[in-house]
Amino acid sequence: MTKMHELPRVEVQSVAELRAWFEEHHTQQESIWLVTYKKNVPDKYVSIQEVLDEVLCFGWIDGRRMKLDDERTMQLLSPRKTQHWSQTYKDHVARLTAEGRMHEAGLKAVELAKATGLWDFMNDVDALIKPADLIEALEQHPPALQNYETFPDSAKRDMLRWLKLAKKPETRAKRIKEVAELAAQNKRASGTS
Structure with missing residues (x-):
């Protein structure tokens, strides 16, 4: 098993880059550290909300976030396995579905959660x-x-x-x-x- 500090780092400078990374890598089983720029670098900034949207679209889950340096943070992202879904995340999925942004992988994660009871576990x-x-x-x-x-x-x-x-x-x-x-x-x- 890979240790947290040994996980690969993926740096993105736009939501489009993040979505492109997910398009290519969403089936991988290994977690990553997503490196994004802070607000003080506006031309490369990707917000926490934008990251969360893409994570949910592809059936992944967001985790711990920490400072990397003065300009960047990194956040643990992982393929969703058996985690429950909070109402907040379910609301985001409803919005993303209505907007037509959900990827097939994200829709499958939702279907699996509903089938296993994890979708409603925290109601x-x-x-x-x-x-x-x-x-x-x-x-x-x-x-x-x-x-x-x-x-x-x-x-x-x-x-x-x-x-x-x-x-x-x-x-x-x-x-x-x-x-x-x-x-x-x-x-x-x-x-x-």
Whole structure:
């Protein structure tokens, strides 16, 4: 397996270059570091949104983004495998489909996600629906429930996603306990432990 720092770097200076790269390489299985210029180099700048659009069009997924130097950033892009789809990404796909921009590879990724349940897997999280076990834990740690309700939707969504992605029941229980105990102190669980 290739280490992150050994992944190939692909530098683009326009959306057209990025789309051309995807046209030729979208079937590859190896992740890449996409190198793009920052806003301070306007003639070569490709926005995060433009990158995301092309990533979705070809059935890939965007990942970590970091500074490369004063003029450039790099972002991890990978072929989509078994990742769930957030409502934000589904909304982007709907727009890109309506605009006729989705590539066959991206449409196949959507079809596969729908067939496997990954398309709808996070619907409850995106709708900010609190699971019963979380409600119970919040109620056991006054004033956790009241505090939780005041958190921004984005923070609640992150915590709910963190709970949903727990692979083992004991991991989920530990995370729920952490969310409730921190909410009682009017603090948000980071979703990273």
